[in-house]
Amino acid sequence: MGLLWKLLVASVGIALAVYFYTGQDDFKPEMLNGKRAIVTGASSGIGEQMAYHLARMGSHIVITARTEEKLKKVVSKCLELGAASAQYIAGSMDNMEFAERVVKEAEKVLGGLDFLILNHIGQTYFNYFDGDVGHVRKLLEINLLSYATMTVAALPMLKESGGSIIVVSSMAGKVALPFTVPYTTTKFALDGFFSSLRQEFYFQKTNVSITLCVLSYIDTDTAVNAVGGAIDTPPASKEECALAIIKGGALRQREVYFEYWSTKIPLLLRDWAPDLLDRMSRNVYNLEKIGKH
Numbered sequence: 001m002g003l004l005w006k007l008l009v010a011s012v013g014i015a016l017a018v019y020f021y022t023g024q025d026d027f028k029p030e031m032l033n034g035k036r037a038i039v040t041g042a043s044s045g046i047g048e049q050m051a052y053h054l055a056r057m058g059s060h061i062v063i064t065a066r067t068e069e070k071l072k073k074v075v076s077k078c079l080e081l082g083a084a085s086a087q088y089i090a091g092s093m094d095n096m097e098f099a100e101r102v103v104k105e106a107e108k109v110l111g112g113l114d115f116l117i118l119n120h121i122g123q124t125y126f127n128y129f130d131g132d133v134g135h136v137r138k139l140l141e142i143n144l145l146s147y148a149t150m151t152v153a154a155l156p157m158l159k160e161s162g163g164s165i166i167v168v169s170s171m172a173g174k175v176a177l178p179f180t181v182p183y184t185t186t187k188f189a190l191d192g193f194f195s196s197l198r199q200e201f202y203f204q205k206t207n208v209s210i211t212l213c214v215l216s217y218i219d220t221d222t223a224v225n226a227v228g229g230a231i232d233t234p235p236a237s238k239e240e241c242a243l244a245i246i247k248g249g250a251l252r253q254r255e256v257y258f259e260y261w262s263t264k265i266p267l268l269l270r271d272w273a274p275d276l277l278d279r280m281s282r283n284v285y286n287l288e289k290i291g292k293h
């Protein structure tokens with residue numbers, strides 16, 4: 001217990017220092033005015049909220065997901081909210097030709113690109129790993145390879161504009177959490193791909209920022225239904241989460257943590273006391289509710 005206490009105090013101290021050192025909030029909504037953005041997975045949840053924030057800030061938006069009916073509604077709401085323009089392209093990101101086509105179509109309608117916001121995920125389960133490696137492969141296509149494909153296709157435009165890539169990941173992409181083995185696999189892989197690429201951009205003097213977003217539990221329908229009461233902590237607001245992502249991307253931050261404390265503190269423990277962190281994270285689950293949804 002003494003060790004736990006010391007580690008927590010040390011973590012809080014370091015987190016405070018990091019927060020005040022990097023916390024200057026010089027974000028202005030005008031930064032997004034007239035900017036051209038692609039938002040994937042924007043028919044619901046955090047992606048939908050990001051589209052609305054961008055709309056209020058006056059961006060040109062191209063959104064994508066599979067469900068055309070939902071995308072239509074999001075586009076019309078974006079236009080009402082003040083988007084400079086808003087369009088959708090419907091299709092599935094398990095198809096790399098589609099992933100590439102979204103970028104090409106966006107290029108035609110936007111004439112360039114400032115923000116590539118990669119947010120979609122394929123459907124998965126919240127339960128013990130069921131042994132289905134085929135599902136892991138499919139999820140890697142949707143959650144990782146389509147991100148890589150879109151990045152490659154968009155890079156010439158992003159280089160031209162000095163633009164930004166925003167990658168929506170998760171606490172489950174930094175710390176191995178249970179009941180999401182296929183999902184966790186894909187989110188860890190995103191960190192590898194994009195953080196390695198960011199290092200190469202420095203050497204190549206490629207002026208394209210990469211922002212990896214580490215999110216805690218957020219109150220989207222999908223997440224709340226999947227978790228089904230099996231996690232004790234209440235989910236955070238998807239509207240606030242979406243805004244935090246956009247701010248971090250516009251400020252060209254390396255990573256965004258939302259909610260800040262509930263992601264940053266455990267991450268400070270991660271490399272010093274992994275067993276302790278594993279034990280602490282196991283405590284948030286109600287095992288009797290796992291797999292009841």
Ligand SMILES: NC(=O)c1ccc[n+]([C@@H]2O[C@H](COP(=O)([O-])OP(=O)(O)OC[C@H]3O[C@@H](n4cnc5c(N)ncnc54)[C@H](OP(=O)(O)O)[C@@H]3O)[C@@H](O)[C@H]2O)c1
Pocket residue numbers: 040041042043044045046047064065066067068070091092093094119120121122123142168169170171215216217218219220221222223
């Ligand atoms: N909510 C959380 O607690 C939480 C926590 C950490 C991280 N995150 C991350 O936040 C991001 C958004 O999650 P969310 O909670 O907002 O989820 P969501 O509401 O389920 O949104 C997922 C989006 O992806 C689209 N999608 C699903 N399958 C697709 C496919 N095969 N091809 C293309 N698009 C597809 C969905 O639309 P269609 O069904 O119409 O295709 C939807 O627009 C994800 O990257 C997730 O990992 C969420």
Ligand SMILES: *[C@@H]1O[C@H](CO)[C@@H](O)[C@H](O)[C@H]1NC(C)=O
Pocket residue numbers: 161162163207
């Ligand atoms: C990189 O791009 C940003 C945003 O477009 C711009 O503000 C900055 O001046 C650029 N830096 C260089 C070195 O070109």
